[in-house]
Amino acid sequence: MDGHQYLYRRNPDVLLEWGEGGGPxxxxxxxxxKFSAKPALVGLLHQLDRPQTADELHGRWGGADHADEVHKILERLAAAGIVHRSAPDGDGRADGGGETENGPGGDGWTPYELAVHAQAGRGPVPHARRGTPPPARFHHPEAGDAIALPDGDDVPSRPLARVLAERRSVRAFAPAPVPLPLIGAFLDRTARVRGHFPPRAYEQTQRPAPSGGGRHSLEVYLLAREVAGLAPGAYHYDPFQHTLHRLCPWTDGLAALQQRTVTDLALMDSPPPAGLYLASCTGRTSWKYEGMALSLIYRDTGCLMQTMSLAATDLGLASCLVGMMETPLTAPFLAPYRDRLIHVGSMALGLPTDPLAAPAVEPLGG
Structure with a gap:
């Protein structure tokens, strides 16, 4: 086949960034x-938005005098993996996807996801752990009343195997407020600080859910619509003192936040009596793991969510996790902290409509 008949397109997994010297x-x-790139090369890749031959590209790109020169450049770029090369189909065109000489494509990954995954696999950057680590305790100086929570010691627990077998995601709740002692036991068993890991200056804490490096970047906010013994509103959970700090009363803004982050996404007919809004104070994790912090924060979130799901089942609460993340963060009670926190997930909490009922589950096989 005449080499000029091959079709070329830019590798969709290639991103453009700026190097330390300012060049592309x-x-x-x-x-x-990574490849240093001259501006002319960036211009060439800009033109490769669809599969095309060297002759076609020569007509669009003014960086070479002859089509032969363009062909040689494209072959070098194909060998480096910066562009993909494919044979034309029956019409002389290619679909730009599927198998190419450079490997398979269309596996569902975006280049941004690939970049985060690849960077996480390389570990933290060499200059991590600079300066003083961020504190493990997040303060809300604007908070109002502090409500001491009861410990979970007085609430009985069941065997782990039974809890694992009974865990379900529940999207309908009894029309009754959630008792505050159950909220206290739930937070005590899922998020309360048990102690510090040495050296204390590193701000590493021990909590029920694991976290990379003991950094525990996640902050827990309670959206209390109907919690017996608690005024409706938004609260921050202090895991050191096992208290709730009132941030604001219940408003239409809180109702809208709950609607778009939980109720609508989980396909619920009505909002839950209570919910959790989970946010990460990212600096805690990035101080130690810069370069792979986001991947650790996502894993920490999964660990905490699983712990919360099991604890809710153990306590007889109905719960449903929601993995949607707001970007940017829109919680009205966190407006002063939008440059420090990111939203990582939510959870609905309530009492089950029938404690003895369980969703039907089809057996394996058959």
């Missing part, structure tokens, strides 16, 4: 390779 750098997020 191409990043192959799948193979995690």
């Amino acid at each position: 750098v191409l990043v192959d997020c799948r193979r995690w390779r």
Whole structure:
């Protein structure tokens, strides 16, 4: 086949960033390779928004005098993986997807996801742990009343195997307020600080759910619509003192926040009596793990969510996790902290409509 008949397109997994010297750098997020790039090369890749031959590209790009020169450049870029090369189909065109000489495509990953995954696999950057670590306790100086929560010691627990077998996601709740002692026991068993890991200056804490490096970046906010013994509103949970700090009363803004982050996404007919809004104080994790912090925060969130789901089942609460994340964060009670916190997930809490009922589950096989 005449080499000029091959079709070329830019590798969709290549991103453009700026190097330390200010020049453009191409990043192959799948193979995690970086290439310095001259502006003319960036211009060429800009033209490769669809599969085309060297002759077609020569007509669009003014960086070379002859089509032969363009062909040689494209072959070098294909060998480096910066562009993909494919044979034309029956019409002389290619669909730009599927198998190419450079490997398979269309596996569902975005280049941004690939970049985060690849960077996380390389570990933290060499200059991590600079300066003083952020404190493990998040303060809300604007908070109002502090409500001491009861411990969970007085609430009986069941065997773990039974809790695991009974865990369900529940989207309908009894029309009754959630008792505050159950909220206290729930937070005590899922998020309360049990102690510090040495050295204390590193701000590493021990809590029920694991966290990378003991950093525990996640902050727990309670959206209390109907909690017996608690005024409706938004509260911050202080895991050191096992208290709730009131941030604001219940408003239409809180109702809208609960509607778009939980009720609508979980396909609920009505809002839950209570819910959790989970936010990460990212600096705690990035101080130690800069370069892979986001991946650790996501894993920490999964660990905490699983712990919360099991604890809710153990306490006889109905719960449903919601993984949707707000970007940017819109919680009205966190407006002063939008440059320090990111939303990582939510959870609905309430009493089950029938404690003895369980959703039907089809057996395996058959």
